[in-house]
Amino acid sequence: xxxxxxxDQRLIEKGKEIEAGGHEKYHQKLKEQNKLFVRDRLALLFxxxxxxxxxxxANNTAENLPADGVVTAIGKVNGQQVCVMxxxxxxxxxxxxxxxxxxxxxxxxxxxxxxxxxxxxVDSAGARITDQLEMFPNRRxxxxxxxxxVKLSGxxxxxxxxxxxxxxxxxxxxxxCDIVIMVDKNASxxxxxxxxxxxxxxxxxxxxxxxGARMHCTVSGCGDVLxxxxxxxxxxxxxxxxxxxxxxxxxxxITKGCLPKEGKSLQEIIPINQxxxxxxxxxxxxxxxxxxxxxIKKLFAPEIITGLARIDGRPVGIIAxxxxxxxxxxxxxxxxxxxxxxxxxxxxxxxxVFLADVPGFMIGTKVERxxxxxxxxxxxxxxxxxxxxxxxxxxxxxxxxxxxxxxxxAFEPDYCVALPTAQIxxxxxxxxxxxxxxxxxxEIEDPxxxxxxxxxxxxxxxxxxxxxxxxSELIIDDIVPASDLRTVLINRLxxxxxKELEFGKKKHPVYPV
Amino acid sequence: xxxxITASMAGTVLQVLVSEGDEINExxxxxxxxxxxxxxxxxxxxTGTVTSIKVNIGDFVNEEDxxxxxx
Numbered sequence: 001x002x003x004x005x006x007x008d009q010r011l012i013e014k015g016k017e018i019e020a021g022g023h024e025k026y027h028q029k030l031k032e033q034n035k036l037f038v039r040d041r042l043a044l045l046f047x048x049x050x051x052x053x054x055x056x057x058a059n060n061t062a063e064n065l066p067a068d069g070v071v072t073a074i075g076k077v078n079g080q081q082v083c084v085m086x087x088x089x090x091x092x093x094x095x096x097x098x099x100x101x102x103x104x105x106x107x108x109x110x111x112x113x114x115x116x117x118x119x120x121x122v123d124s125a126g127a128r129i130t131d132q133l134e135m136f137p138n139r140r141x142x143x144x145x146x147x148x149x150v151k152l153s154g155x156x157x158x159x160x161x162x163x164x165x166x167x168x169x170x171x172x173x174x175x176x177c178d179i180v181i182m183v184d185k186n187a188s189x190x191x192x193x194x195x196x197x198x199x200x201x202x203x204x205x206x207x208x209x210x211x212g213a214r215m216h217c218t219v220s221g222c223g224d225v226l227x228x229x230x231x232x233x234x235x236x237x238x239x240x241x242x243x244x245x246x247x248x249x250x251x252x253x254i255t256k257g258c259l260p261k262e263g264k265s266l267q268e269i270i271p272i273n274q275x276x277x278x279x280x281x282x283x284x285x286x287x288x289x290x291x292x293x294x295x296i297k298k299l300f301a302p303e304i305i306t307g308l309a310r311i312d313g314r315p316v317g318i319i320a321x322x323x324x325x326x327x328x329x330x331x332x333x334x335x336x337x338x339x340x341x342x343x344x345x346x347x348x349x350x351x352x353v354f355l356a357d358v359p360g361f362m363i364g365t366k367v368e369r370x371x372x373x374x375x376x377x378x379x380x381x382x383x384x385x386x387x388x389x390x391x392x393x394x395x396x397x398x399x400x401x402x403x404x405x406x407x408x409x410a411f412e413p414d415y416c417v418a419l420p421t422a423q424i425x426x427x428x429x430x431x432x433x434x435x436x437x438x439x440x441x442x443e444i445e446d447p448x449x450x451x452x453x454x455x456x457x458x459x460x461x462x463x464x465x466x467x468x469x470x471x472s473e474l475i476i477d478d479i480v481p482a483s484d485l486r487t488v489l490i491n492r493l494x495x496x497x498x499k500e501l502e503f504g505k506k507k508h509p510v511y512p513v
Numbered sequence: 514x515x516x517x518i519t520a521s522m523a524g525t526v527l528q529v530l531v532s533e534g535d536e537i538n539e540x541x542x543x544x545x546x547x548x549x550x551x552x553x554x555x556x557x558x559x560t561g562t563v564t565s566i567k568v569n570i571g572d573f574v575n576e577e578d579x580x581x582x583x584x
Contacts, residue, residue, distance in 0.1 A: 275551050326522045327551030359549040364523050366576055428550045 018056055018066040022090030030090065033186060035163060036230050038071055038088040041121055044234045045084065051075030054106065058099040066091055068099040069124075072107040074114075077241055083111035086121035089164055094124035096170070098134035101142050108148040115247035117157040119237060120173050123164035142169055149176035154347040157244045161233050162187035162213070162223070174222065178344050179240060179296065181233045182213035182223040189222055218299040221333060226299060239294055243308045243315045244348050251349045257313030261290040266482035270421050274397045274428065280305055280322045283355065283395065287311065287486045288318070296341055301333035306341040308350065312490045317345030320355035321406070323396075330361045330405060332370045335379040338405070342382040351389035351493055354413075358402030359428065377512035379405050384412075385503050389496035391415045391489065394422035394476065409475050414496050417478045417488065418467050424475070425465045429458040516559045516583040520574040524548025529570065535563045537583070544568070544580050559583050 021027065021037060030037060036044075043049035051073040059068040069091035073084050085107045087094035096104075111118040127136055135141050146169075152158055153176060160177035164186055171189045174180040190211030197203045197210065209215065216223035225240075227233035245252045269282045284293065288309040295307035303326040307318050319338050321328035345352055361367075361376050383390075383405065391414060392407035403424055407413045418424070425432065434441070437457055444450040470476050480488050524546035531543045539560045546553040561583035568580050 277552060277554055323551070324554070327549055327553050329522065329549050329551070331522075359551050362522065362549065366523060430550050 014060065015056065018060065021066055021088050022064065022092070026090035033164075034229065035089070035123070035186060037090065038086045038121070038123070041163070041230065041234060042071060042073060042075075042084065042086055044231060045119070045121070045237065046073075046075035046077060047079065051084070054110075055099070055103045058103055059097065064091070065097070068097055068103065069094055070096075070100045070103050072103045074110065074116075077117075077119075077238055080117070080241065080246060081114065082117045082119060082241070083107050083114070084119045084121060087124040087164075089123040089125075092125075092128065094164070095126060095128045096124065096135055096142060097128045097131045101135045101145065102140060104145050105140055105148060108145065108152065111156055112148075112152060115156060115249065117159065117241060117244065117246060118152065120158070120160045120177060122160055122162050122166045122170070122173055124167070124170050125165060126167040126170045146172050146176060149173070153178070154248060154343075156247045157241065157348065159237050159240065161237050162189065163230055163233070164188070165190075167191075167193065178347075179224045180216075180222065181225040181227055181236050181240075182217060183227050183230055183233050184213050186230075187213040187216075187223075189216055214299075217297075221297065221300045221336060223300075224296050240308070243294065243350065248347060248349075252315045254315070255310065255313045257310060258289045258291075260288060260486065261285045266419070266485060270396060270419070270482065272421065274423055277323045277327065279324045280320045280328075280355065280357070284309070284318060284320060287489060288316075289313065293318075296344075297337050301331065301337045303328055303331065304334040304338050306338055308345075311353075311486065311493060314490075314493050315350050316493065317341060317350045317352050318355065319352065319406070321358040321402075323357050326362075328358050330358060330376065330379070330402060332367060332372050332375040335361075335372070335375040335405070339378040339382040342379075342386050346382075346386040346388050349388055351496065352383075352386060352391065352407070353489065354383075354390070354392045354406045356392065356394050356398040356403070356406035356408075357396040358398055358406055360400035360402040361405070374512060376401060376405065380411075381509065381512050383407050385509065387499075387501040387503050389414050389493065389499050391417070391492060391496075393485065393489075394418040394424060396421050397423045397425075397428060399423075399425055399427050414499065415478070415492050416476045417480055417485075418471070418476050419482050419485065420467065420479060421482070422467045422476075422479070423462075423465060424467070424470055425461075429461045432461050433457045514584075515564070516561060517579045518543060518555065518557055518559070518581050518583065520544075520546060520576055520578045520580055521555060522546070522548055522553060523573075523575045524553055526568045526570050526572045526574060526580075527552065529566060529568065531563050531566075531581070533563050533566060537561065537563060546574070555580060557583070 053073045059065040069088050071086045085104050158177045160174040160180045162182045165188045188211040194205050194207050217226040266286050271278050292310035293307050303322050305320040305322050309318050390407050409416050471479050527547040528545040537557050541557050542554040543557050544555040564584045565582040
């Protein structure tokens with residue numbers, strides 16, 4: 001006779017079967033690829049490895065489709081409640097069936113109701129074509145996942161960790177996340193596989209070249225952080241989330257601060273010659289708490305540096321020109337990179353600190369054809385409409401629209417402060433003198449006399465844009481010695497804590513995308 | 514195997530800091546460009562021996578133009 005106890009036993013066995021995932025041979029394959037099983041990933045992600053799962057029995061009446069290839073769960077990360085969806089690549093290569101999609105949609109709805117961050121642990125071959133009518137075109141089909149992601153954007157943090165492929169339509173999951181952490185060599189994103197590319201357009205290319213993690217983190221900009229392995233990727237996501245509140249209605253936590261890394265002082269780092277390169281990372285190290293830097297898009301458009309950091313325990317978003325790379329000039333990709341970073345920080349109340357040392361936007365045929373004006377407009381629009389505390393530090397030169405992009409005086413920074421090395425102008429002295437006096441210079445035949453004329457004019461120009469003159473005209477708010485910059489930032493960030501600002505009442509802007 | 518060092522951005526060649534036959538290391542500055550009135554150091558992305566220098570001082574180079582070849 002069947003007893004209640006037997007039913008329980010059956011349930012326990014069934015549960016274990018599901019939790020074991022797909023066939024043993026696929027687990028073996030994971031090991032060969034240096035990949036972890038989905039439940040081991042979750043154990044690393046959640047505090048003490050504890051989580052509450054929904055829909056574990058999805059599709060349990062079908063053969064070999066445990067949980068329908070996706071685990072959806074709620075649990076804590078750094079003590080903060082979060083929702084997670086995680087593909088199981090041992091089940092039909094992590095592909096999406098009807099219940100897979102329904103589970104993903106439900107965890108999104110849960111995250112929205114609870115107003116907590118949502119993480120997507122992606123490792124999926126894409127849609128199950130055999131199930132397409134049940135999961136592709138319908139109202140609660142895959143399209144709804146992306147619709148929800150767009151709706152949730154800016155409401156709650158959305159993080160993607162990419163462990164394997166995210167193919168075709170699935171590639172849009174990372175695209176709509178705030179940040180994409182990719183595991184080197186295993187992660188990939190592509191609309192059409194290399195096999196499809198060969199068949200349809202005749203291109204012969206490897207997966208790594210066309211859609212590999214390194215390519216996306218260095219060239220396309222679809223990836224934000226390149227991790228060496230899965231453990232590093234998961235730890236990176238945990239570190240990232242420490243900077244964020246659960247949702248847009250809250251502010252990020254302030255932690256106990258610590259001193260900057262020991263090293264060169266700002267005076268030692270910044271060269272007096274405006275045109276000579278230096279390493280801005282050293283400058284950042286000198287003002288932020290040691291070990292607090294979480295860099296985003298380190299390998300993409302390195303002429304601008306974007307990253308989260310703490311200044312005396314207070315989270316900030318740093319946007320800094322890097323004079324060491326491409327002279328710190330702004331390009332199409334650098335504008336794009338900074339624009340997204342600014343909207344990320346602004347959405348979740350993370351104050352912005354701009355460190356400006358910028359010769360301007362790049363000029364020339366190549367960038368004009370690539371639409372540098374359009375891309376530059378994205379950056380300026382994002383910076384302009386950011387309502388979090390905005391501090392613009394003019395480290396050295398800030399020429400032309402570079403001044404605008406770096407939250408110059410016209411863009412309502414709460415504080416525009418110059419270091420004594422600062423130089424604000426439409427263009428540098430060399431270019432300006434050439435522009436204004438080119439006819440005159442050409443008329444002077446004696447080279448010595450010509451040189452003397454140019455030098456005199458450059459000197460006059462430098463005097464006309466002297467930083468004390470700009471302070472006298474109230475264009476900038478302050479000039480501080482480089483050695484005081486960190487203390488000044490600490491005090492200002494504390495002072496602007498209560499800032500409230502609405503940026504123009506309207507439905508939404510017409511984004512210059 | 515031949516490797517190429519290319520210009521990171523459009524500009525004018527200000528200095529060529531290596532000669533043919535030099536052994537150079539990854540990260541070493543090999544060419545200084547001038548662009549947007551800034552000095553733009555071009556670092557070697559590879560370690561190897563310089564087999565050929567493709568530019569002269571004063572030349573205009575576009576982004577991705579080959580500056581030198583390594584073996």
